[in-house]
Amino acid sequence: MEASATTVSGGRSALERSPAGRLPDRVLKWGLSGLAALILILIVYFFIRLVGQSGHVFSTYGLNFVFGNNWDVSRNIYHGGALLFGTIVTSVIALIIGVPVAVASAVFINELCPRRLRSPLSILVDLLAAVPSVVYGLWGVFVLAPRLLPAEKWFASTFSFIPWIGGGVPQLYNYFIAGLILAIMILPIVSAISREVIATVPQADKEAALALGATRWEMIRMAVLPYSRPGITGGAMLGMGRAIGETIAVVLVIGSAPKIGSHLFAQGYTLAAVIANEFGEATGIHTSALFAAGLVLFVLTLIVNVIARWFINRGSHGTRGTGATGMTIASGPASEH
Amino acid sequence: MNTPDTTSKEQADVSAGGTPAPQSPQATGASKPAVTGKAGHAVNLKDLNAYYGAEHAIKDVTIDFPANEVTALIGPSGSGKSTVVRCINRMHEEIPGARATGSVRLDELDVYAPDVDVTAVRRLIGMVFQKPNPFPTMSIFDNVAAGLRLTGTKSKDLKDLVHRSLQSVGLWDEVKDRLGSPGIGLSGGQQQRLCIARTVAIEPEVILMDEPASALDPISTLKIEELIDELKERYTIVIVTHNMQQAARVANSTVFMLEGEVIEHDETTKIFTNPSDERTERYVTGKFG
Amino acid sequence: MRGTLFAATIVALIPLVLVIYYLLHKGLSLWFTSGFFTTDPTGSFFGNPGGIRSAILGSLVIVALATVISIPIGIGVALYLTEYGKQSWFANTVRYFVDVMTGVPSIMFGLFIYIVLVTSRFGGSGYAAWKGAVALALLMLPIVIRSAEVVLLLVPSSLREAALALGAPRWRVVFQVVLPTSLSGLLTGSLLAIARGMGETAPLLFTVATAFGLTFNLNSQMNTMPFLIFTDITSPRAAIQNIAWGTALTLVTIVLIFNLFARLIASRSSA
Numbered sequence: 001m002e003a004s005a006t007t008v009s010g011g012r013s014a015l016e017r018s019p020a021g022r023l024p025d026r027v028l029k030w031g032l033s034g035l036a037a038l039i040l041i042l043i044v045y046f047f048i049r050l051v052g053q054s055g056h057v058f059s060t061y062g063l064n065f066v067f068g069n070n071w072d073v074s075r076n077i078y079h080g081g082a083l084l085f086g087t088i089v090t091s092v093i094a095l096i097i098g099v100p101v102a103v104a105s106a107v108f109i110n111e112l113c114p115r116r117l118r119s120p121l122s123i124l125v126d127l128l129a130a131v132p133s134v135v136y137g138l139w140g141v142f143v144l145a146p147r148l149l150p151a152e153k154w155f156a157s158t159f160s161f162i163p164w165i166g167g168g169v170p171q172l173y174n175y176f177i178a179g180l181i182l183a184i185m186i187l188p189i190v191s192a193i194s195r196e197v198i199a200t201v202p203q204a205d206k207e208a209a210l211a212l213g214a215t216r217w218e219m220i221r222m223a224v225l226p227y228s229r230p231g232i233t234g235g236a237m238l239g240m241g242r243a244i245g246e247t248i249a250v251v252l253v254i255g256s257a258p259k260i261g262s263h264l265f266a267q268g269y270t271l272a273a274v275i276a277n278e279f280g281e282a283t284g285i286h287t288s289a290l291f292a293a294g295l296v297l298f299v300l301t302l303i304v305n306v307i308a309r310w311f312i313n314r315g316s317h318g319t320r321g322t323g324a325t326g327m328t329i330a331s332g333p334a335s336e337h
Numbered sequence: 338m339n340t341p342d343t344t345s346k347e348q349a350d351v352s353a354g355g356t357p358a359p360q361s362p363q364a365t366g367a368s369k370p371a372v373t374g375k376a377g378h379a380v381n382l383k384d385l386n387a388y389y390g391a392e393h394a395i396k397d398v399t400i401d402f403p404a405n406e407v408t409a410l411i412g413p414s415g416s417g418k419s420t421v422v423r424c425i426n427r428m429h430e431e432i433p434g435a436r437a438t439g440s441v442r443l444d445e446l447d448v449y450a451p452d453v454d455v456t457a458v459r460r461l462i463g464m465v466f467q468k469p470n471p472f473p474t475m476s477i478f479d480n481v482a483a484g485l486r487l488t489g490t491k492s493k494d495l496k497d498l499v500h501r502s503l504q505s506v507g508l509w510d511e512v513k514d515r516l517g518s519p520g521i522g523l524s525g526g527q528q529q530r531l532c533i534a535r536t537v538a539i540e541p542e543v544i545l546m547d548e549p550a551s552a553l554d555p556i557s558t559l560k561i562e563e564l565i566d567e568l569k570e571r572y573t574i575v576i577v578t579h580n581m582q583q584a585a586r587v588a589n590s591t592v593f594m595l596e597g598e599v600i601e602h603d604e605t606t607k608i609f610t611n612p613s614d615e616r617t618e619r620y621v622t623g624k625f626g
Numbered sequence: 627m628r629g630t631l632f633a634a635t636i637v638a639l640i641p642l643v644l645v646i647y648y649l650l651h652k653g654l655s656l657w658f659t660s661g662f663f664t665t666d667p668t669g670s671f672f673g674n675p676g677g678i679r680s681a682i683l684g685s686l687v688i689v690a691l692a693t694v695i696s697i698p699i700g701i702g703v704a705l706y707l708t709e710y711g712k713q714s715w716f717a718n719t720v721r722y723f724v725d726v727m728t729g730v731p732s733i734m735f736g737l738f739i740y741i742v743l744v745t746s747r748f749g750g751s752g753y754a755a756w757k758g759a760v761a762l763a764l765l766m767l768p769i770v771i772r773s774a775e776v777v778l779l780l781v782p783s784s785l786r787e788a789a790l791a792l793g794a795p796r797w798r799v800v801f802q803v804v805l806p807t808s809l810s811g812l813l814t815g816s817l818l819a820i821a822r823g824m825g826e827t828a829p830l831l832f833t834v835a836t837a838f839g840l841t842f843n844l845n846s847q848m849n850t851m852p853f854l855i856f857t858d859i860t861s862p863r864a865a866i867q868n869i870a871w872g873t874a875l876t877l878v879t880i881v882l883i884f885n886l887f888a889r890l891i892a893s894r895s896s897a
């Protein structure tokens with residue numbers, strides 16, 4: 001209740017509740033709770049509509065949709081195995097290339113580099129996330145793919161004895177280029193999470209190693225990395241989730257061939273890319289098939305993200321994405337999913 | 338009936354308990370509430386129990402805090418002193434899962450009565466915290482005025498009120514030239530006095546202090562203690578303290594608590610020189626704590 | 627070992643350098659082409675391809691609308707989580723769902739709005755700028771909520787206590803203490819979310835589609851920079867491919883400016 005003078009006493013009736021005064025509190029509380037509930041409702045509704053739109057395809061093909069390999073638009077047959085294959089392959093490539101670099105840079109920035117370089121370097125790595133994915137796609141199409149083709153050709157012929165990796169005829173747009181661009185795109189988030197996790201390693205652990213006479217690198221291997229492993233794994237899985245869902249950069253450089261490519265540098269397709277390419281002109285069961293692809297994509301990213309967060313919570317030993325890095329993680333790389 | 342505090346000056350003349358020395362004998366643990374004719378407001382706790390979830394933190398606490406006196410709560414960590422104090426202005430229930438039963442009376446009114454507005458209670462029973470907490474985005478002036486602005490009080494003589502509040506805590510001369518500068522720019526002791534000024538500005542009847550000087554240096558502590566001495570002319574003060582010498586310096590009477598229960602409540606001099614309970618004696622002589 | 631790790635860090639930064647280099651190398655000349663910023667794409671296969679004015683303005687309009695939707699709601703939900711819900715099962719469920727939302731591929735938001743708003747011709751139109759804005763808002767929402775919650779939790783509880791102890795009702799504590807104290811952090815988070823929204827293409831594909839001419843009609847299709855880049859990449863005409871570079875440079879510049887502002891505010895307020 002509001003007093004209108006500088007004094008608030010004047011009868012104990014002043015203590016009694018005035019309903020009008022309580023109204024703003026109630027409005028605020030229920031208004032905000034309503035917004036929060038809205039989020040829940042939205043996601044559930046989203047899932048329901050998605051399932052509804054793709055039901056037709058699943059009832060027609062069953063699990064063949066996910067694992068069969070025959071995506072033929074002209075004949076209206078939709079088995080998306082090749083898409084799933086492409087999605088997983090490109091994500092795995094992204095992880096293999098991106099995670100070591102990201103973790104290495106995180107270790108360097110946090111533990112080994114001179115103090116005053118720490119901030120600029122981490123800002124620069126984070127800036128990788130600010131580049132829109134369509135720009136990465138543009139750069140991939142006109143710069144990366146053509147420039148790397150000779151090297152890919154050399155690689156394929158030199159290592160032709162390795163199954164699937166070598167031995168084919170490299171195409172301009174292929175799994176590898178897509179995976180490489182994805183690696184660049186997931187790098188900032190894996191690095192940011194790794195940096196944050198590494199920063200939580202207790203000083204005491206590090207000092208214990210150093211006091212035993214360990215070199216800086218040995219200390220990192222003994223004290224920092226083991227402690228950070230779950231958190232870093234979680235970060236890598238989050239990166240994988242991003243890679244799985246990335247659409248725009250991938251669709252430009254993967255070659256859009258709906259079959260299971262026979263080698264690393266073959267053209268391929270992913271679940272996300274097929275939606276971007278074909279949705280505009282799809283009708284009937286084709287549209288339903290694309291929604292189904294979206295559903296598979298959604299479920300896949302959900303699973304990966306749940307596992308990722310479990311790892312991060314296990315490994316964060318108290319922090320939960322707080323602080324400035326938390327905000328970077330929250331805002332995420334500007335990647336198209 | 339209850340006269341507004343603007344006449345507190347004349348009440349101070351009337352009040353018999355105006356002597357600053359803690360040695361002055363006062364009624365010990367009297368259970369009768371404050372006589373309405375006497376200026377000032379008394380607080381009475383009866384059978385107060387408080388819980389944090391399942392944990393029973395305060396057990397059947399009954400204390401009378403006489404008007405215009407300083408009562409100290411002492412005891413080891415975890416004895417429930419802070420919880421008692423936070424129950425008086427109903428801050429205890431802000432913690433999720435916390436609740437309290439029993440009665441807390443400010444004069445004749447039960448603060449926990451179902452139709453009572455908790456925000457109005459807190460305007461009558463102010464609180465000063467252990468760590469000074471001025472609002473960081475506000476200037477010194479705005480900090481003192483914050484109490485009024487936060488309760489929607491529209492006051493035309495804000496400047497005058499801020500001036501008087503700062504004067505009453507002895508800060509005016511130190512900050513009068515920089516009322517617009519940020520409140521957090523002051524030293525620790527000044528910040529705490531700013532927080533007291535902020536509390537005083539809304540003209541409460543009771544001031545609760547939870548270890549107000551424990552985060553401060555000795556000189557600031559002394560200033561705070563002198564301030565408490567002056568403030569009791571106009572307010573009833575309850576102070577939680579870990580520092581027994583401080584209790585001896587400022588408090589008319591002292592309550593010794595242990596494990597959520599009141600062990601002894603008596604004149605301060607008696608508690609420290611000739612306590613009745615053996616546990617009190619062990620605590621004040623430093624055998625544990 | 628230090629050398630290897632240092633090399634890895636440099637390797638991580640090479641793409642950034644290369645991207646910026648090529649953006650400037652191939653796009654900068656477009657900036658000085660007459661009419662680049664002042665005319666709209668002509669959409670004609672031959673002749674003058676036109677400029678990108680409608681794309682720039684369209685992006686600004688759509689992102690602005692998305693911002694107006696997502697920021698208040700996002701901060702509101704974050705306020706609920708920190709001030710009211712705290713650790714209740716409901717609040718934790720909401721937090722979990724918000725985390726889920728951050729992992730949703732952005733094309734899914736476009737598909738969702740497509741199903742709900744476009745096919746139903748809600749509001750009398752198929753593709754519409756405001757529908758794209760809603761899709762973007764859905765994408766930005768979890769970002770705003772997460773970063774806002776982080777910032778709001780940083781407000782020391784002692785300040786809330788001080789305000790409550792003075793007799794302030796909860797809503798005043800929120801509006802007069804919590805929000806002002808966390809303002810710069812909220813701003814930073816919002817700017818980062820806006821930067822993210824500006825660069826997204828997939829949510830726009832099947833909700834706004836595109837248009838060539840300049841329009842401010844929210845109920846019609848509208849041009850946007852990411853969409854323009856996306857379609858221009860696959861054009862057979864070199865001149866139009868170059869426009870893609872010029873547009874990309876413009877887009878990245880705007881995004882970087884937002885990022886810079888965000889960091890500036892964050893660093894000035896971090897004590």
